[in-house]
Amino acid sequence: MIVGAESSVSRTEACLDRIARLDPDLRAFITVTGETALDAARAADAATREGRNTGLLHGVPIAVKDCIDVAGVRCTHGSAFFAGNISAVDAPAVARLRAAGAVLIGKANMHEFAYGGTTQNAVFGGCRNPWDMTRIPGGSSGGSAVAIAAGLAEGALGSDTASSIRMPAALTGTTGLRPTGGSVSADGVLPVSPPHDTVGPMARSVGEVAHIQAAILDETPAAARGVTPAGLLSRLDDGVSGLRLAVPDDFFFSEADPGVAEAVLAAARVLEERGARLVTRAIAGAAEVQANMMPVLFADAASFHRERLATEPETFSAGVRNRLRPGLDMTAIDYAERLRWLEAWRTRCDAFFDDEADAMITPTVPITAPVIQDDANLTFVSSRLSRFCWAWAAARAPALSVPCGFAEGLPIGMQIGSGRWQDARVLAIGHAYQQATDWHRITPDLA
Structure with missing residues (x-):
């Protein structure tokens, strides 16, 4: 993490002050852990005075999505079912945050059961986009994104099954990474579709995101692939010279609003100016990923909630309940056929990045943040917002x-x-882009 010169106590107090002033309207947090955060910040400052650095995130105020266990703190999963649930132990990703010296400032608001893309939470209040409070922040990690965008935390953990880190990052002007599947432990995290569930970092800049990712990396599977915390950080300044960056001429741009497509193409040209080579390449079948993965996700989520759906359906919000029920009707044959399609997709992606390009540039979301509405159009809104994100979730790729x-x-x-x-x-690649631009430094006016 890029640790500032100010003390951890002053930075934590500044975040807590902004939470007190702004969060009644923004609703980025479900639980704020102010006293324990200040205790951790004082300990970090004491270590600094003694000449000790406690880790990559020494004294940094971090928010944690409320589907990830933090010992002794309420973990609601954004639901009425778990409104009084207290986690007994830290999830491994949280334990690694603590070991890296982070100050845990609270549990961030989320879409109920991480099962939607709006973070309009019927139990704990709808989260609002700080750029325009009549609009959604995206989801399901909407509270984590808003906390960063509004200066309520310096970093955050989110979770991403199909789009839930990247979509709210895009809609709030923040930076978010869906890491390679399996690179961060998902133990102690609410399951949606276990093969696709991923914990990941969110912050204002790529440099900060990289430090959080290095801190939470599950080194056993990662090291087997040659990925290490030190390697993630040492390669930040690799630049883009000579890299082949695919800019597809398919649905990623044709289905995006013109202003969104133009901004992303302009960003690609910035990378070209820094030495990348733009190539027109697409992965066959990208437009079909959502239709093939969504039923698998529906079935996995419905399986997890099956007893609750049978015994207490009225305790779910209407939008989440209606999205869960189709998963109960999926046959084993249909499920197997979707899995075979997705396995072929992963093989195709592996081959593409071996042979055709080093990375691909697309819009994250086809539109800007939509206005807040009721749950009646939840499935449509969530599906449209997440449209461009499914390809990487299905590939279990970063x-x-x-x-x-x-x-x-x-x-x-x-x-x-x-x-x-x-x-x-x-x-x-993201760091090289941010070295050349200032978009990530622009913050909403919340005066």
Whole structure:
């Protein structure tokens, strides 16, 4: 983490002050752990005075999505079912945050059961986009994204099954990484579709995201692939010279709003100016990924909630309940056929990034943040917003969203995807872009 010169106590107090002033409207947090955060910040400052550095995240205030266990703190999963649930132990990703010296400032708001893309939570209040409070922040990690965009935390953990880190990062003008599947432990995290569930970092800049990712990396599977915390950080300044960056001429751009597509193409040209080679390449079948993965996700989620759906359906919000029920009707044959399609997709992606390109540039989300509405159109809104993110989730591959412009005052995100275990590459590309631009430094006016 890029640790500032100010003390951890002063930085934590500044975040807590902004939470007190702004969060009644923004609703980025479900639980704020102010006293324990200040205790951790004081300990970090004491270590500093003694000449000790406690780790990569020494004294940094971090928010944690409320589907990830933090010992002794309420973990609601954004639901009425778990409104009083207290986690007994830290999830491994949280334990690694603590070991790296982070200050845990609270549990961030989320879409109920991480099962939607709006973070309009019926139990704990709908989260609002700080760029325009009549609009959604995206989801399901909407609270984590808003906490960063509004200066309520310096970094955050989110989770991403199909799009839930990258989509809210794009809609709030922040940076978010969906890491390679299996590179961060998902133990102690609410399951949605276990083969696709991923914990990942969110922050304002790629450099900060890289430090959080290095801290939470599950080194056993990662090291087997040659990925290490030190390697992630040492490669940040690799640049893009000579890299082949695919800019597809398929649905990623044809289905995006013109202002979004233009901003992302302009961002790609910035990378070209820094030495990358832009190539027109597409992966066959990308437009079909969502239709093939969504039923698998529906079935996996319905399986996890099956007893609750049978015994207490009224305790779910209507939107989440209606999205869960189709999963109960999926046959084993249909499920197997979808899995075979997805396995072929992963093989195709592996070959593409071996032979055709080093990374791919696309919009993260086809539109800017939509206005808040009721749950009646939840499935449509979530499906449209996540449309460009499914390809990397299905491939279990890394994808990074970075801010790359605005349309009518609302942020736009560029998505950088690559092959499995190429997390350092996507971070280096994003870092090179942010060294040349200032979009990630622009903050909403919340005066």
